[in-house]
Amino acid sequence: MTGDPVVEPASTDRGAERRDRLAGLLQDAREGRREAMNLIVADLTPLLWQAVRRQGLSRQAAEDAIQTTWLTLLRNLHSISAPHALIEWLLTTARREAWRVKAAGRDDELMGQDVFEEMPDADSLPEELLLQDERRRTLWNAVARLSQPCRDLMRLVAFVHRPHYDAVAASLGMPKGSIGPTRGRCLAKLRRLLAEDSGWMAP
Amino acid sequence: MDGAMRPSDEHEQPQLDAADLSVLDEIKAMYSAVDPVPATLVDRLQFALDLESYEIDVLRPYEEVGPAAGARGGEEARTITFDSDDLTIMISASVQNARTVRVDGWLAPPGDHLVELRTSEGPITVRADDQGRFVMDAVPRGLAQILVRQALDDPREARILAVTPSIVL
Numbered sequence: 001m002t003g004d005p006v007v008e009p010a011s012t013d014r015g016a017e018r019r020d021r022l023a024g025l026l027q028d029a030r031e032g033r034r035e036a037m038n039l040i041v042a043d044l045t046p047l048l049w050q051a052v053r054r055q056g057l058s059r060q061a062a063e064d065a066i067q068t069t070w071l072t073l074l075r076n077l078h079s080i081s082a083p084h085a086l087i088e089w090l091l092t093t094a095r096r097e098a099w100r101v102k103a104a105g106r107d108d109e110l111m112g113q114d115v116f117e118e119m120p121d122a123d124s125l126p127e128e129l130l131l132q133d134e135r136r137r138t139l140w141n142a143v144a145r146l147s148q149p150c151r152d153l154m155r156l157v158a159f160v161h162r163p164h165y166d167a168v169a170a171s172l173g174m175p176k177g178s179i180g181p182t183r184g185r186c187l188a189k190l191r192r193l194l195a196e197d198s199g200w201m202a203p
Numbered sequence: 204m205d206g207a208m209r210p211s212d213e214h215e216q217p218q219l220d221a222a223d224l225s226v227l228d229e230i231k232a233m234y235s236a237v238d239p240v241p242a243t244l245v246d247r248l249q250f251a252l253d254l255e256s257y258e259i260d261v262l263r264p265y266e267e268v269g270p271a272a273g274a275r276g277g278e279e280a281r282t283i284t285f286d287s288d289d290l291t292i293m294i295s296a297s298v299q300n301a302r303t304v305r306v307d308g309w310l311a312p313p314g315d316h317l318v319e320l321r322t323s324e325g326p327i328t329v330r331a332d333d334q335g336r337f338v339m340d341a342v343p344r345g346l347a348q349i350l351v352r353q354a355l356d357d358p359r360e361a362r363i364l365a366v367t368p369s370i371v372l
Contacts, residue, residue, distance in 0.1 A: 038249045045248065049240045063244060064264050067368030070248050074257040097263075104265050136233055143230065158231035187223050194226070 018161055022083040030077055041070060044090060047159040051091055051171045052098045054152050065097040072097070087160065088167035095171050138199035145193055150186035157183055250321075251348050251369035260287040260365040262349070280307075285367045290351060292318075292365075296342075296372050303341045304372050308349075310335040315354040317361055322347045330354055347372050 022043065028036030048069060052062045072093055073080075080086050143151055149172075156168045157179070165179040174182070194200040219227075262285035269281030280297040294308040310316055313335030319328040324343045331337045331354075348369045352361035 034253060037252055041248050041252065042245050045245055046235065046240050049244075050234055050238070053238055059241060063241060064368065066244070067248060067251060068261050068263050070252055071259070071261045071366060071368060074252065074254065074259060077257060100263065104263070136229070136236070139226075139229055139233055140237075143233070154227070154230050155234055158227045158234065187219075187226065191222065191226060 019083050048094045050159050052094050055098045061101045065101045069094045069097045084164050087164045088170050091167045091171035138197050142193040247369040256363045259363050262287045262365050262367040287365050290365050306339040306342050308337045317352040317354045319350040344372050
């Protein structure tokens, strides 16, 4: 990956660092080092969680889908050699496992399409959701006003660093290469909504 | 889906500025707060993945009947069915006392299989009978995972055929 143009200093440094770390861990895990696998699991489970919850799974069903995703990975670990391939493989598999869980009827406590439909009114959110923070509530309200596809995309992109957008496309069932333009449009819309809100000030 | 795949979009993306990145960071923090990964999920995953072989079939939870996880007491047993392409395994766990449960299980199709229950206090291994039935008594409560192995004369050489995710008994 050397020779990439440095176009986004902030994210490129951060993304590249994470990618290098993940590449090293993946190599170690393929050689059978348990500790490396544990670190990969800790690193990527939050992304998988958001991805399967976005598909409308209950928390229990989401756990099932994520457990079987990681177990399925073990068999395929030898064929996956790069972090972007790993992330894409995991998101694609998690999407399929989530479908399976739904098809098996393991999702009897289905909570709805996404958390926004469960909790449409920010003013009535329970405190334990940690949205009492004014700034976060403002963001929540703005994100809630995005279209569902924009919201889904923002949710996943926020958990994935830039070079891995093919993986996001796989999880959302969007064409590769469409993530960038759509992300730009959704972010612009979100920032416009935030700019209109007096509760929001640029950090 | 293989290692040859390239991050094709890496050079084609419109650029994100610092404000975009900061909003994305805040979105991440927001979702992490509103819909957090269950506190012990990563531990349970790491437990389930701590296997000596990677050549395994995954037994997926298929159906679960009985008291909700965490429910205490009562005579009612909790029954969980798992299946893979080749195997179905059903277990019924009933509480014996504050520390242990009894596990009655059934495996189909019946075959010469060893069933191992990995627990935090070590593995419990039994051989399924010719009907595919097995019983485990005094299983410590807590995190567990079922492994199905070929029954061989030397159990140490018995290859893992299939595993379940970790469950909490």
